[in-house]
Amino acid sequence: MKCKNCPKPAEVKIRAHNSAFCRRCYLVFFRRRVVRIIDKASMVDRDDRILVAVSGGKDSLALWEVLASEGYETVGFHLALGIGAYSGRSFEQTRAFADARGLRLEVHSLSDDGLGVPDMMQATRRPPCAACGTAKRHYFDSAALEYSCNVIATGHNLDDEAARLLGNVLRWQTDHLARQHPVLQPTHEKFVRKVKPLYLTSEFETAAFAFLAGIEYVVQECPNAAGATQLTYKGLLDQLETTSPGAKLAFVNEFVTRGSAGFVSKERETAPKTCGGCGMPSFGDLCSFCSLRAEVTRKRRDTPAGATSL
Amino acid sequence: MKILLTPQGREVEIARAKRVTDLLQQLSITPGTVLVIRGDHLLTDDARLCASDEIELRSVVSGGS
Numbered sequence: 001m002k003c004k005n006c007p008k009p010a011e012v013k014i015r016a017h018n019s020a021f022c023r024r025c026y027l028v029f030f031r032r033r034v035v036r037i038i039d040k041a042s043m044v045d046r047d048d049r050i051l052v053a054v055s056g057g058k059d060s061l062a063l064w065e066v067l068a069s070e071g072y073e074t075v076g077f078h079l080a081l082g083i084g085a086y087s088g089r090s091f092e093q094t095r096a097f098a099d100a101r102g103l104r105l106e107v108h109s110l111s112d113d114g115l116g117v118p119d120m121m122q123a124t125r126r127p128p129c130a131a132c133g134t135a136k137r138h139y140f141d142s143a144a145l146e147y148s149c150n151v152i153a154t155g156h157n158l159d160d161e162a163a164r165l166l167g168n169v170l171r172w173q174t175d176h177l178a179r180q181h182p183v184l185q186p187t188h189e190k191f192v193r194k195v196k197p198l199y200l201t202s203e204f205e206t207a208a209f210a211f212l213a214g215i216e217y218v219v220q221e222c223p224n225a226a227g228a229t230q231l232t233y234k235g236l237l238d239q240l241e242t243t244s245p246g247a248k249l250a251f252v253n254e255f256v257t258r259g260s261a262g263f264v265s266k267e268r269e270t271a272p273k274t275c276g277g278c279g280m281p282s283f284g285d286l287c288s289f290c291s292l293r294a295e296v297t298r299k300r301r302d303t304p305a306g307a308t309s310l
Numbered sequence: 311m312k313i314l315l316t317p318q319g320r321e322v323e324i325a326r327a328k329r330v331t332d333l334l335q336q337l338s339i340t341p342g343t344v345l346v347i348r349g350d351h352l353l354t355d356d357a358r359l360c361a362s363d364e365i366e367l368r369s370v371v372s373g374g375s
Contacts, residue, residue: 001354011352015342020354057372160373204342207370208352211345220317221372230373238340238371 012208015245023212030209034066034197041183043195044151049073051149051192053140054097054105056090058210058217059155061097063198065215067153068103077143079136080109082116083223090218097215106147108139115296117224123299124292128224131292138289141280144192156196159203162248163233165255178263182256188272188281200253312364313337331355333365344369 001010003022010020021029038044050067054060054076067074078094081087091107098105110116120131144152161180168176182199186192198206210217225231240247275282277290286294311324313333327333330346330353346353347366359365 001356010354013354023351058370059372159371163373202342203370203372204345207345207368211347211352211368219368221369225373228373231371234371234373235340238343241342242340 011212012205014202014205015241016202016249018245026208027212030062030201030205031066031070034063034201035070037182037200038195038197041195043183043193043197044072044153046072048151049075049147049149050151050153051140051144051147052076053136053152053154054078054094055155056093056097056218057155058215059157059198059203059206061094061155061215061217062206062210062213063153063155064097064103065101065210065213067197068101074103075147075149076103076105077140077147078105078107079139080107080111081132082109082111082118084118086218086220086223089220093216093218097217106143108143110135110139113293114300115293120292120296121224123296126292127228129228129230132224134288134292138278138280138287141191142278145190150192152192152194154194154196155198155206157198157203157206158200158248158252159234159237160230161196161199161252162237163230165252166233166237167229174263175266177260178265180255181260190279190281199256200249202248311359311361314364314366316366316368318369326361327359329355329359330357333359334367337367339367343371 001013001020002008003010003025004019005025006022008022008024011023012026013020044050050072052060052064052067052074054064056078064074064076076094076098078091080091095105111119115135117128117132120126120135121128124131140152144150165180168180182196184194237248270283272281272283275287275290277286277293280287284291311327313322313324315322322337324333324336327336331341334341334344334355341355345368346357347368348363
């Protein structure tokens with residue numbers, strides 16, 4: 001198979017685009033495509049300062065690489081989750097990436113707050129991914145304020161968005177559907193714009209970019225992800241994609257361009273209050289993160305010393 | 311042909327696979343869910359393989375919730 005743009009052998013075939021590229025042409029294609037998506041959706045202006053949420057995985061590092069190399073001002077923010085060796089490797093990979101490119105990286109550890117993901121799992125009955133997501137949203141919002149960033153960019157890719165959309169549609173979670181958009185404008189002065197520049201880029205495409213660009217990333221999967229519903233949805237969508245190339249892309253793109261406007265978030269109908277715990281915006285007396293933190297603290301206090309279960 | 315599956319870290323031996331697409335079929339792997347790596351290069355589905363190849367099949371699927 002030859003490259004679409006030159007006589008060299010192809011290294012990457014993108015079935016959804018019916019195109020194949022050699023290494024050099026693919027790296028150009030990927031960067032241009034991400035920039036085009038950013039520009040088309042007005043995600044970021046050239047004078048914005050972007051907090052890039054970086055986990056050490058392929059998506060967030062590929063995103064940071066593109067944003068930084070395209071001249072955007074970025075601050076990398078890594079939230080250490082406290083998940084044993086996995087989190088250690090994730091931090092090391094992120095630090096190595098930033099150091100090699102002279103990029104600014106800020107780090108916060110959940111364990112320093114007594115809220116490592118294993119702590120939260122032990123203390124609450126919430127699924128680990130739910131607790132982890134609540135913590136991430138809180139710390140990303142806080143970090144954007146602390147480091148004077150006016151945009152938060154995350155590495156959610158096409159497969160993440162397609163799986164999330166499928167889950168929301170299967171249960172007709174209209175409030176979630178209203179908030180599933182690649183650009184979320186702030187609803188409070190302490191929030192900033194949130195963007196997903198990779199939302200139309202499959203995880204195969206980001207993995208291929210990371211590999212060909214020489215980005216070392218954490219290949220190991222989060223140990224808590226095994227059995228997660230999102231992975232089931234991804235598997236179903238991958239099967240669909242083999243018989244109908246481009247199905248995932250059409251599913252997400254058509255929803256964003258034609259479907260999402262039909263859903264209105266209940267949150268937008270009421271102005272947020274101020275959280276009594278952290279001072280961030282909240283729709284209750286406590287924000288969801290402070291409620292989680294209070295739950296962990298309460299369970300820890302009520303558990304006798306030496307007990308194995310909280 | 312030696313096949314390394316990552317991140318599982320599992321090694322398997324395949325007697326014969328003419329092309330990448332045959333290899334994936336033999337291992338029941340859905341195309342597009344792995345990078346097919348030979349040395350410093352990625353391989354497309356139609357790439358020819360030979361018995362002495364050492365191939366890494368690296369999963370691209372990630373995520374939870």
